[in-house]
Amino acid sequence: MDIFELTKALMNIPSVSGGEEAVGFFLRDHLSSLGWNVEMQPVSPTQNNVIATLNENPRVWLSTHMDTVPPFIPPTEDDEKIYGRGACDAKGIIAAQITAAEALKKEGISDIGLLYTVEEERASTGAKAVNMHPLAAKCEYMINGEPTDNDLAIGSKGSFRLLVKTSGKAAHSAYPEEGDSAIETLLDILEDIRHTHFPHDDFFGETTVNIGTIDGGIALNVIPPKAEAGLLIRLTTKREPIEQALESVIRGRGDIEVLSCSEPVKMLPIEGFSQKVVRFTTDIPHMPNWGKPLLLGPGSILVAHTKDEYVLKKDLIEASELYVSLAKKLLG
Ligand SMILES: [Zn+2]
Incomplete structure (x- = not known):
């Protein structure tokens, strides 16, 4: 052959x-x-x-x-x-x-x-x-x-896979003041992540972030109590400084669940x-x-x-x- x-x-x-x-x-x-x-x-x-x-x-x-x-x-x-x-x-x-x-x-x-x-x-x-x-x-x-x-x-480059999870309070969508939208909180966090300059490395280059998945909510007429986004970060540094940068962007509005990590x-x-x-x-x-x-x-x-x-x-x-x-x- x-x-x-x-x-x-x-x-x-x-x-x-x-x-x-x-x-x-x-x-x-x-x-x-x-x-x-x-x-x-x-x-x-x-x-x-x-x-x-x-x-x-x-x-x-x-x-x-x-x-x-x-x-x-x-x-x-x-x-x-x-x-x-x-x-x-x-x-x-x-x-x-x-x-x-x-x-x-x-x-x-x-x-x-x-x-x-x-x-x-x-x-x-x-x-x-x-x-x-x-x-x-x-x-x-x-x-x-x-x-x-x-x-x-x-x-x-390395690969850091994680979920950003938010939670809120479900309510009738006609009375939004009774609830707290996990999706809106997640969107705010993701917007901040998109404008964050993560640490980079002269040899490996830029650290890049892909927001690969978004999931959340129950129905159109319910204020969503839960939401999450899946991120894949192409690492050019060790994991710690990136995780710290993420924590400071999220500022307690959500939680990080690490799925896997391989360093550069x-x-x-x-x-x-x-x-x-x-x-x-x-x-x-x-x-x-x-x-x-x-x-x-x-x-x-x-x-x-x-x-x-x-x-x-x-x-x-x-x-x-x-x-x-x-x-x-x-x-x-
Ligand atoms: Zn391959």
């Missing part, structure tokens, strides 16, 4: 977060047939991380995630591109990494491992589960794959590779035991998670060559 066939075969198996079992079995069978030792690490009754090695304790690992965002979009192609869900995030990356690992194997280099996780797109539960795996102790470098346009990402990470710069900082987060903050992290992959984050997701075929080939040269450089 060549790199394009492997990309399409992986894309043909739906694996929206939580439903990665079949694609994991496919990878197990494919890698076993190529001579890899494959371990399926259970993460939940229907989810397994795939861990493949050639020798006992590889020093350099290639990794990415098997899950995708919804909806499933089957692969199509033309001469230049492969289109569909997972083309660049991240099934094309899995194919490029396996192609690179096979090329290294053919050159007699066996000091490499392959790691494919579940649920990166939700809460990185696969990465969290694999962090304590005994093989982590011998890993010196973890080359993670996400769409970076084949540049070496030397930094990635610096990754290994390597001479000879074009470098940049990316704004998205990855599995890397959840796998601190797996050596020094690097991040590179084919395709653009700007098309990942969209209905128009694609990857250039030439970028898949280039990525597999870049993984080979990175691995060789790291192995010395």
